[in-house]
Amino acid sequence: MESSSVDKLSALINELPKQPWYGADLYNWKGFWYRPHHLSSTMAASSNFQAKDDDVILTSSMKTGTTWMKAIIPTIMNPVGRTDDDSLDPLLKHHPNELIPSLEIQVYSVNPHPDLSNMVSPRLFRTHMAYPLLPESIKTSGCKIVYITRDPKDTFVSTCHFMNSVIAARGVEPWPMSEAFESFCKGVHTFGPFHDHVLGYWKESLKRPEKICFMRYEDMKKDPKGEVKKLACFLGRPFEKDQEVEKVVWRCSLERLKNLEMNQHGVDPWLGIDYKHYFRRGIVGDWKNHFTDEMKEKLEQLTAMKFEGSGLSLGY
Numbered sequence: 001m002e003s004s005s006v007d008k009l010s011a012l013i014n015e016l017p018k019q020p021w022y023g024a025d026l027y028n029w030k031g032f033w034y035r036p037h038h039l040s041s042t043m044a045a046s047s048n049f050q051a052k053d054d055d056v057i058l059t060s061s062m063k064t065g066t067t068w069m070k071a072i073i074p075t076i077m078n079p080v081g082r083t084d085d086d087s088l089d090p091l092l093k094h095h096p097n098e099l100i101p102s103l104e105i106q107v108y109s110v111n112p113h114p115d116l117s118n119m120v121s122p123r124l125f126r127t128h129m130a131y132p133l134l135p136e137s138i139k140t141s142g143c144k145i146v147y148i149t150r151d152p153k154d155t156f157v158s159t160c161h162f163m164n165s166v167i168a169a170r171g172v173e174p175w176p177m178s179e180a181f182e183s184f185c186k187g188v189h190t191f192g193p194f195h196d197h198v199l200g201y202w203k204e205s206l207k208r209p210e211k212i213c214f215m216r217y218e219d220m221k222k223d224p225k226g227e228v229k230k231l232a233c234f235l236g237r238p239f240e241k242d243q244e245v246e247k248v249v250w251r252c253s254l255e256r257l258k259n260l261e262m263n264q265h266g267v268d269p270w271l272g273i274d275y276k277h278y279f280r281r282g283i284v285g286d287w288k289n290h291f292t293d294e295m296k297e298k299l300e301q302l303t304a305m306k307f308e309g310s311g312l313s314l315g316y
C-alpha cells in the first residue's frame with residue numbers, strides 16, 4: 001500500500017472507538033470489533049473483492065467450528081479430496097487454513113488489490129466478516145455462503161483458550177477468564193458482538209436459504225453424516241454413495257486431523273502460533289468445566305434476549 005493510503009488508514013483507525021481485548025486494542029468499525037491488522041484488510045476486502053457466481057464463501061465468527069468446515073468444504077468441492085485413495089487427501093499435507101484462504105488474513109492483508117486471476121474455479125474463501133460488512137458482490141452474485149455457529153458459552157471458552165495461546169506465543173500472561181467474560185457479554189471481542197454476527201446471517205438465511213446454508217456446531221456433532229450430506233447438496237455436489245459421506249466425515253474428523261504430522265508440528269505463518277491450537281477438545285458443553293452458575297445464567301439470558309422473536313436458539 002502507498003504510504004499516503006497507510007497514513008489515511010491509520011488516521012481513520014485512530015478515530016474509531018477502541019477497547020482492550022487479550023493484551024491488544026480492538027477497534028469498532030460499522031458495529032463490529034477488529035484487531036488493527038484485520039481491520040485494514042477487512043476494509044480492503046469489503047470494498048474491493050469481486051465474487052464470482054460459483055465461489056463458495058465460508059463465514060463465521062471465531063471458534064464456532066470454522067476449521068472443521070475449512071476441511072469439509074474443500075473435501076466436498078475438490079475431486080481429489082473426494083477420491084477413494086486416502087494417500088491423495090490434501091489434508092495429509094495441509095492444515096485446513098491452507099485449503100481455503102482467508103480474505104482478511106491471507107488475501108487482502110498483503111495487498112488491497114490482489115491478483116486472483118490465477119485461482120481455479122470454483123474458488124473457495126473464508127471470512128470472519130459480519131453480514132453487513134460483506135463485499136456487495138458476495139451478497140448480489142450467485143456465490144454461495146456457508147455460515148457456521150455454536151453455543152456462545154462453548155464459543156467463549158474456546159476463544160479464551162485460543163487467545164491465551166496467541167498471547168503466550170508473545171510472552172504475555174493469560175487474561176483472566178472473568179475479565180474476558182465481561183467483555184464478551186458486552187460484545188467486545190474479535191469479530192463481535194457474537195449475537196449480532198449470528199443474527200445477520202440467520203435472518204438472511206431465512207430470506208435466501210438457497211444462498212446461505214446456516215449450520216450449527218452442535219448439529220454437526222450430533223449427526224455429521226446427515227449435515228455433510230445436506231451441505232454437499234447445498235453446494236451442488238451431492239453424494240451418490242453413503243461410503244463417500246462416511247469418508248468425508250472421517251477425513252475431516254477432529255480425531256484424525258489433530259494427529260496428523262502437519263497439524264501437530266506445523267506453525268501458522270500468519271498468527272505465529274502452532275497449528276495444534278486450532279484443535280482442542282471439540283465437545284459440546286465444555287463450558288460446564290469453566291462457568292459459574294452466574295456466568296451460565298448471564299450468557300443464556302443475554303442470548304435469549306438477543307434472539308427473541310428471531311426463531312433462533314443456541315445452547316439454552
Ligand SMILES: Nc1ncnc2c1ncn2[C@@H]1O[C@H](COP(=O)(O)OS(=O)(=O)O)[C@@H](OP(=O)(O)O)[C@H]1O
Binds near residue numbers: 068071255257281283
Ligand atoms: N475437525 C473438527 N471437528 C470438530 N471440532 C473441531 C474440528 N477442528 C477444530 N475443532 C474445534 O473447533 C474449535 C475451533 O474453532 P474454529 O475452528 O472456528 O476456530 S477459528 O475461528 O478458525 O480460529 C475448537 O473447539 P474447542 O475444542 O471447544 O476449543 C476445536 O477443537
